[in-house]
Amino acid sequence: MSADKTKEIRITIPEDLFSLFVPRETVGHLINAKKEMLLGLRSIIDAKIKALEKMEEKKVTKKKKIAIE
Numbered sequence: 001m002s003a004d005k006t007k008e009i010r011i012t013i014p015e016d017l018f019s020l021f022v023p024r025e026t027v028g029h030l031i032n033a034k035k036e037m038l039l040g041l042r043s044i045i046d047a048k049i050k051a052l053e054k055m056e057e058k059k060v061t062k063k064k065k066i067a068i069e
Helices: 015-021 024-061
Strands: none
Touching: 015 024
C-alpha cells in the first residue's frame, strides 16, 4: 500500500470513558512518553541551532589576507 493511499482514523472519547478502558498507570506512561518525544525534538532543534551558530561564528572570524604593495 503506498503512502498516498493511507488514511488516518481518529476516535475521540470523553475523558471519563477513557479512564474506564485505560488504567491510570498507563495514562502516566503515555504522558511521560509524550514528554520524552518533545524533549527529543527539542534536543534536535538545539543541536541544529548550535551548528548554525558555529557556522556563523566561523564566517565572522575568518580573516582575509590583503596584499600590500
